[in-house]
Amino acid sequence: MVLPRFSDGLIPAVSILIVLLWSPLMCAAIRSFPDSGLLGFSEAPEYRNGVECPSPAAADQATACDPSLIHVAMTLDSEYLRGSMAAVHSVLRHASCPEQVFFHFIAAEFDSASPRDLTRLVRSIFPSLSFKVYIFREDTVINLISSSIRVALENPLNYARNYLGELLDPCVKRVIYLDSDLVLVDDIGKLWEVRLSNNRAVGAPEYCHANFTKYFTDNFWSDPVMRGAFGSRKPCYFNTGVMVMDLERWREGHFRNKIENWMELQRKKRIYELGSLPPFLLVFGGNVEPIHHRWNQHGLGGDNVAGSCRALHPGPVSLLHWSGKGKPWVRLDEKRPCPLDHLWEPYDLYNWRGKVQRQQRQEQHLAFIAYSSYFF
Secondary structure: OOOOOOOOOHHHHHHHHHHHHHOHHHHHHHHOOOOOOOOOEOOOOOOOOOOOOOOOOOOOOOOOOOOOOEEEEEEEOOOOHHHHHHHHHHHHHHOOOHHHEEEEEEEEOOOOOOHHHHHHHHHHHOOOOEEEEEEEOHHHOHHHOOOOOOHHHHOHHHHHHHHHHHHOOOOOOEEEEEOOOEEEOOOHHHHHOOOOOOOOOEEEOEEOOOOHHHHOOHHHHOOHHHHHHHOOOOOOEEOOOEEEEEHHHHHHOOHHHHHHHHHHHHHHHOOOOOOOHHHHHHHHOOOOEEOOHHHOEOOOOOOOOOOOOOOOOOOOOOEEEOOOOOOHHHHHHOOOOOOOHHHHHHHOOEOHHHHHHHHHHHHHHHHHHHHHHHHO
16 A cells, blocks of 8 residues: 655654644643633632621622612623622621622623623622622713713713612612722721711711812803802812712602713813712712722822822821722733732732633634635
8 A cells, every 4th residue: 555645844743633633731721711801800808797687688689778888889791800809808807797799780781702702701709799780871871971181081981970869779779899900908887887977978088188179270260150069068078989879869869860960061161070979079078978088099090191109198098099090900911010000919819820721722723723824
């Protein structure tokens, strides 16, 4: 029998192809080719209630109407997903009664990751978590948004906090709103216990030493009607990334409409530059329940232009907030972290080893395609 002749380069190539075809990693790559980039998170540890806590309902039986729950609202999207999961992890780790915390996640209708995908992902990371995902229709607010000093601040999901009174179930009377770029290092139950006095709808740490005038343009301050909007109130700056909100008072006071009215005026007269914060200042400045500064050590992301590193404010710390341009997961990945970014790192559930393995499988898969195209 006459055997076919192979070129000198063909036999090594066929050998490589055979190895690739029979490699377990290649088989895995063919079955689970990386998709949306939402994979790679490790399952969080289970956190259980202390003996002094109420008996919890099972995660699949918990309802938002349970009066014993602590309600936390956050946005959920593909861009800040890693930060959101770290924030949730930090809340659960430090809570005295973690099984009493109910999360309300607001997901954008047209995010690159669908609300259904995000729901499955949260469930895979926190199997016992009590939560609900609400779909935020971006067209609710898109026509009210004006340009800001950073494009990121124009994301419609930044304005979802304006609509919590309508989005969340009517039985939810009170909620803690948290941004996605923070971690708690204290029991969230302490923040939940803050009482809003004098019929106030919002509580937050105030910073009355800040120059309040810089949050609005000359057009605003030169108009006697607009600058008179504060009346006898003495407004102070407060960061909207951490707020205790009385949703009953919010709904009764029609605060969504009041915020939207200022946003409509902004479109016509350009009275501020900074995204979703100024309308909140206009509506609530001078009428905010002051909460201890320990509950929002903000600004750790650095300033909005340079993203420079910041230090902690003097005093005790219960919550670290990377508001500003820089985010800890980005700086850590790029090997240029700020010193305080290492305080965020223990709550990160993103599995870098898994990511490397998936990249390797992807490279092998591409190599297989190249060889198979060459020979077949």
